[in-house]
Amino acid sequence: MADSTVPDSGASAVHIGFWQNYDGGRLQGALLTLSNQNAAALLSFLAVAVTFAANRSWKICRFVLYQYLRTHTDENDTAAQSRRQLQVILRNIVTAGSTLWTFIDMFWTRRRERQSALQWNWKPTVLAILSATHLAGFIAAGILTSKILVGRIVVSKRIDSCGQWQAKNSSDPASLLSYQTLRLNETLDAENYVRNCYGQGVSRGILDCGKLFTRSLPYQVEHDVACPFGDDLCSDNPKGAYAMDSGLISFSDLGINSQFASRLSVQRRSLCTVVPDGPFKEQTLTSDDLPVTLRANETIEVYKFLTIDEEDDSNLYYRSDNYSGTYNLMAYHLPYEPEQIAAPIRPNPNDHDASVILLRQNGVQYLTTHDDPWFSVKQGIEFDNSTGLIRPDLIRYETDRFLNVLACDERVRFCNALTNTCSPWTGLYTSTYNLNTAISILAGPSMHNTTTAYDELGKTVTLVSLSLPLTSLPDSIRNRPGASALQAARYLNLNLQYHLEPAQWKIELNYWFSMALARLQLELFNTIEKPPSVDEAQAVNTWSDSGLTSLCGRIKFRSANHASLSAVGVGLVVGLVTLLVLGSWVDGVLAWVPGEWAQRVVREWQEWENLSMLGEIEGWRARIGDLSDPFEVRGWTEVHETK
Structure with missing residues (x-):
């Protein structure tokens, strides 16, 4: 089967890589052109990177909010219990969406508990709003990532065959x-x-x-x-x-x-x-001039639009007996020296080129007259009806110019x-x-x-x-x-x-x-x-x-096989993702800082982490033995001491 695909014109001359679109300015005009496949892969990577950066960004927010709660303690037991709950949530729920859902679930579950630790406390509400804002912000960022694709405008590159x-x-x-x-x-x-x-x-x-x-x-x-x-x-x-x-x-x-x-x-x-054609008519040739070519009633009209050397015949010849029934159209652009152009159309001053467009109608017939100055259909046709085959009422018109x-x-x-x-x-x-x-x-x-x-x-x-x-x-x-x-x-x-x-x-x-x-x-x-x-x-x-x-390498066009992305947009996404990923290691960096302040900041953060608490529970189990739940042990001890 024959290949029916049509090649993308200019695809082999597309510049792949970074380039500057001067129409867009220094920043907006900085573009990156890739093949469709590579552009789709890059956009997918950026979308995944934004999702990953959202979690890293939320970790930074969690760490900052956790430290705020740690340093702002409450003397009221109910408030302290609420604070500890919030600290556990902030430490261990790693996404803003999950955090928001946890708060919604808590609000719904305890909506009828008048003495709930979360009731009348502004902190959970604020944290829920912050998590919702963070979630909405990165959803918008993910959508805006698609705006990095600016279209299919590409620029040509220098190849061996470029030129005229x-x-x-x-x-x-x-x-x-x-x-x-x-x-x-x-x-x-x-x-x-x-x-x-x-x-x-x-x-x-x-x-x-x-x-x-x-x-x-x-x-x-x-x-x-x-x-x-x-x-x-x-x-x-x-x-x-x-x-x-x-x-x-x-x-x-x-x-x-x-x-x-x-x-x-x-x-x-x-x-x-x-x-009019008269000023350009050079001569009329008859059968006397060309007895072999022309019959007695036939002529050839000779027109001259150039005055070049007589040895170089630039004249135009039209036979009078040409009745082909179709238009003879000829056109000439005359970008010559003024003295080489016929005087009636000679550029003077020499600030333009002359062109002529010549129409010979060769027996074309019209149903009506027309006042158009170029077609000039104004005279009726006198038919030779010696054979009697033409209807007497047949009326046709023709141009009145040769x-x-x-x-x-x-x-x-x-x-x-x-x-x-x-x-x-x-x-x-x-x-x-x-x-x-x-x-x-x-x-x-x-x-x-x-x-x-x-x-x-x-x-x-x-x-x-x-x-x-x-x-x-x-x-x-x-x-x-x-x-x-x-x-x-x-x-x-x-x-x-x-x-x-x-x-x-x-x-x-x-x-x-x-x-x-x-x-x-x-x-x-x-x-x-x-x-x-x-x-x-x-x-x-x-x-x-x-x-x-x-x-x-200076022509811009659109290529169906390529896509151009904003280089600034790609750079911003990659830069912000990198910055957020590096910033999310703040707890790890502080853990290596020898100062007491840094150790105090991360000590409790590390202790309230799920795996750390699990290790503590496993330690309880190892020390207590059969009683596997440390909270049960704590409850039994408190009852025993009461008795």
């Missing part, structure tokens, strides 16, 4: 295939995570959403924003852009364990708008709450290139660049920066077909689109931006170990070659 993996040789087909497979799997993982764990997900949530330190990252949206591109491109709708802004995402929420994580944050923003274009301004910046500073806005790749500048700004003038703190801050920012390039909106699509990457495709059957939501383009962008944020979370998590899909023969760990392995 890339193709070993981008020109080698096998390496390139390995790279594309890795990136596609990461995109699919991000989509699965959004579907199950983000608010707008459409799945039933069967995926484990508790693995990452923070389940999901929120963001805000802005409508009717000024178009971020030139007037020529935005003339149709200059205030029709749509913005998605993550706000300040704390490094702590990303699961980074660093002394600066709670102060540092990253802000990710994408601003998108629908633009190519539907979304252009996006994608940017990021870092902020430090302690210095109240933020780095300049940059593109997703540019954030890595300008890292030294950003770190210097975040550190502020008070932190010198030769200090350990500056080095730690730099490593923390670098860790996040290296994951940002893969959070572009096109990376949320990653060469997947429209039927897979579009939310609208859930209502596409064959070539008929049954439904579009109002502002469907914003729904698509929201979903891709959620995937971008999830991708940031997962990219950081994936650095703890080599992804399972990576073929080491065709891939390389970029951290190993770049000396970045010092970034390992």
Whole structure:
């Protein structure tokens, strides 16, 4: 039978032992991570230790109370008898619960005896209350012992495979295939995570959403924003852009364990708008240009978004006769120098990256018109009914554009709450290139660049920066077909689109931006170990070659196979148990002290112990002979002397 168990992702990279969770402070953040089995064993040991310590603690209380009764004698015979009874109870009943029960039993048994030694005497009542308090206190302590288990938050450790993996040789087909497979799997993982764990997900949530330190990252949206591109491109709708802004995402929420994580944050923003395809159209190829490829009424539209060397053909080609009945979706992140990007979307100033998302509808038909600016379904379809097979009343609609274009301004910046500073806005790749500048700004003038703190801050920012390039909106699509990457495709059957939501383009962008944020979370998590899909023969760990392995061991996540306990809690329990056990030997220690005072303190304590009294009784028996009960002998002697 095949093994159906699913391995716990990241389990091999969990740090076992003591570590500091910087989010919890010096004391509360001191944690001990163990496997579930060892954590259960430790908790069981601590619970037993608390029970044992309760008896040792009660012995100390008994000894102190006994000495109080010994030194506070009463002249009244009834009171003296009561005191001796209490001394016997304190000396020989070793648990607070048994002591309490003994007092309850005595109170109940002698409730009708008006002349009882315990009647009208406050001492038994006080001792009963003290024993009840002690018992309740250690019951509560036993329950609180379970609070030492703080959860399943763990931290990664440095292992050989931690880092980011890339193709070993981008020109080698096998390496390139390995790279594309890795990136596609990461995109699919991000989509699965959004579907199950983000608010707008459409799945039933069967995926484990508790693995990452923070389940999901929120963001805000802005409508009717000024178009971020030139007037020529935005003339149709200059205030029709749509913005998605993550706000300040704390490094702590990303699961980074660093002394600066709670102060540092990253802000990710994408601003998108629908633009016409005309400014990017390079030429139209006809059958005159390609007589073998094209028939008389067919064309190929050529689009240009990059102005790279003409020898490197970066143009995009779309055939006019493609009626596949499904969406052709293509997306490109353009993190190039501004002069290499088409003028209409060229970053100016160079404080962001440009991305384009291209939708070709390839004969998809609609039941009604739609005003959505990106899908743009506004014209009816004129069917060729020369065969007479199409119903005369059949009405369908199609897009009125050859190519539907979304252009996006994608940017990021870092902020430090302690210095109240933020780095300049940059593109997703540019954030890595300008890292030294950003770190210097975040550190502020008070932190010198030769200090350990500056080095730690730099490593923390670098860790996040290296994951940002893969959070572009096109990376949320990653060469997947429209039927897979579009939310609208859930209502596409064959070539008929049954439904579009109002502002469907914003729904698509929201979903891709959620995937971008999830991708940031997962990219950081994936650095703890080599992804399972990576073929080491065709891939390389970029951290190993770049000396970045010092970034390992900084990611917090949850592990189903491990548990973390409060190191302070464990230390307090062990320390208090040890202290009480040592303190319970006070009578034994005093017995070895040569002074008269110490001997006087323990002499009667030892004499009233059960075994000592039993030895005295056995001595009576040895001396008296047949009369085995010394109390009977005492009673006979008193009667005989009376006569």
